[in-house]
Amino acid sequence: MTIRSIDEASIGTATVEHLDRGALSTSELAAVIARDIPDGSFVNLGIGQPTRVADYLSSEAGVVLHTENGMLNMGPAAQGLDVDPDLTNAGKVPVTELPGAAYFDQADSFAMMRGGHLDVCVLGAFQVSFSGDLANWHTGQLEAIPAVGGAMDLAMGSKVVFVMMSLFTKTGASKLVPTVTYPLTGVSCVSRVYSDYATFDLTADDVVIRETWGISVSALRKRIGP
């Protein structure tokens, strides 16, 4: 398994290096992900940072948001008098419904996920391996209280899984790794990693760098290894 740029694969396009600026902010990263979600897709945005992708999806794109607690065509977060305790997203935040919404129970909602009907889901991650293994539910620390929710179902069920994360830990270690050291959420399930410094396609044979921000491909390779 190698880490390479797009040009080395000779597929007619080149990896874009944005060296005139720093790494992406979380908002900018959310916008980059939103840009890559095809119009009309059915999408689940994971709890935390991924929910911010919704802010950058235009209504013309017709992307339909699924929330695993039982709804399709979820609208934006509810404000003020629109807050209804019976209408929340998977993060338990009050949200709204859009015309064409549908409600269903948990068995039906997870059947929908597991059955491969969602086009894209965007998840946060502690670590992702070069081959697409995902760790995002448990730090592995003994004193931590484990909680998995729908993470494993989303990781295995969606047609395409995008990860949204910062590329490096606070101590500078890469979170895109040869082998995941945290407890796994799913095996070979991530298709693409969106991070503040770069986006990566994870293929069966390679990690392909698609785009970088504030770092060159060669510098990126050195920091990620192996």
Next chain:
Amino acid sequence: MTIRSIDEASIGTATVEHLDRGALSTSELAAVIARDIPDGSFVNLGIGQPTRVADYLSSEAGVVLHTENGMLNMGPAAQGLDVDPDLTNAGKVPVTELPGAAYFDQADSFAMMRGGHLDVCVLGAFQVSFSGDLANWHTGQLEAIPAVGGAMDLAMGSKVVFVMMSLFTKTGASKLVPTVTYPLTGVSCVSRVYSDYATFDLTADDVVIRETWGISVSALRKRIGP
């Protein structure tokens, strides 16, 4: 396995022999079955003769009829302008709905049956064995076109399975038999047989004759054997 009358079991009641009359008509048999269905039960009546049991259920009894093509609280057959091709029973006969009805799809309808939520189902039969094996879907003739529908699901799913049938074939052979010779619908699934000549409880050890019409217990034993 023995065939015995209730009094031989010494449980305080005796088998009732109605010797002052002939065997039950189909209508009378339907009325006998209706009498034995507890108030408030959820009941599925199989295609054919068993549907006639509905005619003898009083509305005060609050029995709720299930039809496996997707409905609870089915009403009587539809007449004239009430006929709606979108509202039929499992025999494809137009029916009506009662207040408190609910519709559901086939996966949900058969989940309801298989999950053991129906209190009683009444099925026709070609043969029933002393131990409750049921044959009611296939004559076993090579040229016959097989068709099973929901028969096997009903046989295995209901809390109690009643069989409604004539006791003897046209040639006089008993349809309550030591071992079923027709292809099976379900194993050890019948609790009680209602027939024109007698009703029988099928227990783990015995066939208990509950009531007879136009035949004595001793004559009945001789005709059924073994």
Next chain:
Amino acid sequence: MSKAQVFESCDAAIEGIEDGSTILVGGFGLAGMPFDLIDALIRQGTNDLTIVSNNAGNSEVGLAALLKTGRVRKVVCSFPRQPDSYIFDDLYRSGEIELELVPQGNLAERMRAAGAGIGAFYCPTAVGTPLAEGREVRTIEGRDYLLEYPIRGDYALISAHKADPMGNLVYRKTARNFGPVMATAAATTIAQVSEVVPLGSLDAEAVVTPSIYVDRIVPVDTRRYTVQGAR
């Protein structure tokens, strides 16, 4: 991507169905049968089909008319024999059509499994019967079960009552039957409906088939049949 498209004709709506396809066809008897889509499929001339449907046609309409063309290789169904199923009966007796007989609940649950990403399931129905032949048996908590595998369709042809432009569906009474589960089990689901209503006019609490399961919609003039004939 998966957003539903609304078509003006059934012929356009079924475009792309190829020879050799497995097609899930809704309906219980005549209630919920997608007559207009089937008629279009007959006009299209696709051959060597496997049809999954509860019954095998009545009289000479709908599924029976499709069988009559001789383009159906195999039928997977629970109850082919009906008083007016003479077209199927003749094909079966002459060996011109293959039959896989599946108990009705297993037919529904195997399609649900396909739609729900379940690899296989243990089911108590048909244990000890001729339909258990060749199936794995497992005893769980003292009860025997058969291992059943998913049934997937390349296409589902279903009939619903109303759709909105996104593809949300509601049905009418017992015509609901196999439509919702088939919609989940096919790669491409095509629904004929009596009416396409404006977005937002279906009650979100009462949608039966959410839009994610529906690919193509075509409004048709309602034809409903009873066993006694067309109404």
Next chain:
Amino acid sequence: MSKAQVFESCDAAIEGIEDGSTILVGGFGLAGMPFDLIDALIRQGTNDLTIVSNNAGNSEVGLAALLKTGRVRKVVCSFPRQPDSYIFDDLYRSGEIELELVPQGNLAERMRAAGAGIGAFYCPTAVGTPLAEGREVRTIEGRDYLLEYPIRGDYALISAHKADPMGNLVYRKTARNFGPVMATAAATTIAQVSEVVPLGSLDAEAVVTPSIYVDRIVPVDTRRYTVQGAR
């Protein structure tokens, strides 16, 4: 037999729940949680309970208040850790409560299997993860699946929006969540509702939980909570 009974108080509605029972408790966070039934269970004093619920309580209301009594032996859930789940957190850290962690979809599907008479099923979720430990793996058409068994309840305590006197239920928005599947999976299902409406006033096409799954109903004054507090 199985017909629903309408009760005037939650205390009467939960009568008969015994020590050692397994209780399915509806709700996703606070939406759909049967607060009033849980309060009655606390008053009743039943002990040694196993609770199956998506979360393990928030703040000191509902399920959290029940856990605080120390009468819950084990929790089966998918997401116990929440910002305000300090009561569970303390019990777990001090070893006073047992936790079986189940992915959310498996939690729902295992209860569905219980309600639907499925003996076990092969599920792709959690393959290769620590939650696969001890589970049978089977490869079907090149994909690995884990064998999952049903989760049954002695009782289900759920919250719905409206009931009719027969026990048909409808829900409100995402508060529907686990109510419908839990109602199918318990020997006795007890539903608190905002309103009991006259027979015939629920749309038969829009009933979510048919009456057959509901044993006891109790109308309560609606209390709904957000994570920010009671509303």
